[in-house]
Amino acid sequence: MNFGELLGYDNTYVFAYSCYNVKQDNDNYVNIDGIQHYTGIKWQCVEYVRRWLILNYNISFQSIKNAYELYTKSIVFYNILNNTKYTK
Numbered sequence: 001m002n003f004g005e006l007l008g009y010d011n012t013y014v015f016a017y018s019c020y021n022v023k024q025d026n027d028n029y030v031n032i033d034g035i036q037h038y039t040g041i042k043w044q045c046v047e048y049v050r051r052w053l054i055l056n057y058n059i060s061f062q063s064i065k066n067a068y069e070l071y072t073k074s075i076v077f078y079n080i081l082n083n084t085k086y087t088k
Contacts (some may be wrong), residue, residue: 004043014052017043030054037080054080 005018019042026043030051037054040047045067053059061077064070077086 010052012052013057014048014055016048019043031081032058035080053077057085 001020003018003020003037007016007018009015009076019086026042028039028047028051029036030039031037032054037060039051039054039060043070046064049070050060053061058080059077061070061075064073065073069075074087076083079086
């Protein structure tokens with residue numbers, strides 16, 4: 001399997017790609033209304049969660065290193081359009 005190879009997609013058509021042999025400086029962004037929103041290191045799990053939330057709900061979250069931190073830390077989520085903050 002090669003880096004960037006399509007693995008599949010969910011029912012909202014957010015695509016998942018292989019991150020095999022990824023370079024750690026390979027960042028990804030989502031463009032919403034002409035504004036670039038950082039999603040993370042291309043195609044890692046945190047990047048997928050952040051990209052999914054942005055594309056489906058216009059919501060992102062603070063910088064984290066690992067996906068498990070979404071469950072173990074007090075994470076600040078925010079609306080990317082109006083910066084309204086939510087805490088879990």
